[in-house]
Each structure stands twice: as C-alpha cells, then as structure tokens.
C-alpha cells in the first residue's frame with residue numbers, strides 16, 4: 480500500500496517511508512512549469528488541457544522524492560463547469576462575475592471529460608513510479624462561495640459575513656448546491672483513478688464564531704464525505720480547514736468517521752492537536768521556510784520530526800509553495816526529512 484494511505488490508517492511501521500508531498504508542488508516556482516504555462520493565455524484552458532495538465536502534475540515527482548502527485552487543476556473548475564463566469568487575471572488572481580454567469584445544476588460534460596482525461600493520462604505516467612499516491616481535490620462549499628458571491632477580492636470576507644448576518648438564504652442555498660457538486664466531482668475523480676481525496680476549506684478561518692463555523696464549514700464538509708462514502712465506502716480523505724485556530728476541535732466529528740486525515744495550517748501546534756485527535760495529521764511547515772538559510776531550514780525539519788507521531792503523519796506545508804521559492808530549497812527540506820528513515 481502507498482504511504483499516504485498507510486498514514487491515514489495509522490499503519491506506518493517503524494522505519495517506513497514517511498510520506499511527503501507539498502501543496503502547490505506543481506506551479507510557477509518550477510522553470511519546467513513556466514515553460515508549459517507560457518503556452519496558455521487563459522489559466523483554465525491549461526487546467527482543461529489534458530496532456531499538459533498531466534505533464535505538470537508529474538513534473539515535481541521527476542525532480543523530487545515525493546510520495547504523491549496532486550492533479551493539476553484548480554478549486555474553481557467546479558464553479559466554471561457549472562457555468563459561473565470564472566476568470567484568472569495576471570496579478571489579481573481569480574474572480575467570478577455573476578452578471579455574466581449562466582448557471583446550471585450540473586457540470587459541463589465536455590469540461591468534465593477533459594479533467595477525467597488528465598487524471599487518466601497522469602495515472603498511466605504514474606505507472607513508471609513506485610508506491611505513489613494520487614490526490615484529487617475540491618474546494619469546500621464555503622471557500623467556493625467566497626469567490627462566487629463577490630468578484631472584488633477586498634470585499635469577499637465582508638460579503639460572506641454580511642450574508643451570514645442577513646436573513647437571506649443565499650449562502651445556505653449555494654452551499655447546499657455546492658455540497659452535491661463537490662461530492663459528485665470527488666466521486667468522479669476517484670473513479671477516474673485518484674487514490675486519495677482532499678477537501679480544501681482555505682477560507683474557513685474568516686469565521687470566528689463557533690456556530691457559524693459548524694454551519695458553514697463543518698456541516699458541509701461532513702455532508703460531502705457522507706455522500707462520497709455512500710458510493711466509495713473506503714475513500715481516504717484529507718480535510719483542510721485552514722486558519723481556524725482553536726476551533727479546529729470542531730472537526731472531530733468528521734475525523735471520527737475514520738480513514739480521514741486532518742491537514743493543519745501553520746498556526747497549529749501539532750502536540751496540542753494530538754491531545755484531541757487520534758487521526759492522521761498533515762502539515763504544517765511554514766511555506767516561508769524556503770526563504771530561510773539552510774541551517775534554519777534543516778532545524779525546521781528536525782522540529783517537525785520530533786513532534787509528530789511517525790505512524791500517522793503526512794509531511795506537508797501549512798499552505799502552498801510560493802512562486803518565488805527556489806526549488807533547491809525544497810529538495811534540501813525533503814533530503815533532511817529523508818534522513819529519518
């Protein structure tokens with residue numbers, strides 16, 4: 480069995496490979512990614528490109544000793560496939576224009592087929608490697624709603640908080656619709672050949688109130704997993720409620736379902752989380768560590784390795800690799816962690 484699946488089941492034995500992968504391990508910090516990226520004006524066309532998307536998915540595995548590939552795509556392919564007008568602008572990032580959106584309660588099958596094809600192609604390339612996991616993912620409903628309900632990035636957090644405070648059902652309705660879409664898309668990715676599923680709730684941290692977090696982050700993620708498990712009972716799932724600080728305890732009802740790993744953002748203290756959680760943990764090295772000198776970087780690897788439970792940990796960052804990162808620093812961190820096996 481591959482090592483991430485073992486870690487999620489708490490079955491990594493002594494001396495066994497500790498799984499390592501990094502969020503945004505494919506991306507702009509790699510010159511080989513930039514070479515291909517240049518051929519696309521539109522980032523979403525790149526996501527639907529099949530061969531090129533599969534190629535950049537594999538690139539980090541050629542360069543580094545990693546234990547998983549994560550399919551090259553984006554959380555915003557779900558709204559895009561539903562007919563929301565999703566745009567990625569250089570220097571601004573993603574934005575969705577509701578006025579130009581023609582939304583349907585289902586996916587554009589042509590686009591979905593492109594994503595399935597890139598999973599199929601990647602899967603075939605992964606046959607050249609040994610024991611690799613293959614991660615498929617979605618953004619959680621709250622995080623998708625964050626982009627859908629407000630195109631101006633300065634106003635997104637405020638818009639979500641205003642929707643919660645108002646008596647309108649707009650947020651609840653969109654979240655319910657997205658639960659179905661997310662579950663359906665995770666099932667599709669699994670059936671196409673990924674081995675692990677990840678749910679990114681990257682903007683969960685904007686909700687400070689516990690009841691709100693339960694209603695708009697914990698419940699939707701829980702519902703998605705129930706729907707996925709109804710079709711694929713054995714599905715191994717990583718949940719990532721980013722930036723929720725001490726409210727991370729609220730996700731226990733989800734990890735208690737079993738076969739679920741909890742991904743930690745960098746503010747989390749692994750030792751403290753362990754007191755509360757028995758499940759596998761993932762994380763949580765700062766993505767800024769790659770800008771530190773080599774000694775600091777090595778010390779961070781040792782700090783992490785001294786804090787984790789070796790039978791059930793997946794080494795990763797607390798957030799994605801930044802575009803300015805030097806790939807040699809990424810290799811140095813991996814090499815340092817590998818000294819432990």
Ligand code: CP3
Nearest residue numbers: 502503504505506549550551552553554572573679681799
């Ligand atoms: O390597 C991987 O991790 C797999 C691919 C992946 C991408 N986006 C590719 C991408 C994954 C898993 C994501 C998830 C994603 N996308 C999240 C959740 C994770 C997180 O970072 O919290 C979010 C919030 C998004 C939305 C999004 N997509 C943003 C905010 C941006 C950055 C815009 C910018 O210009 O910096 C993107 C674009 C994006 N997604 C890039 C990549 C490699 C860079 C775009 C490019 O190459 O031009």
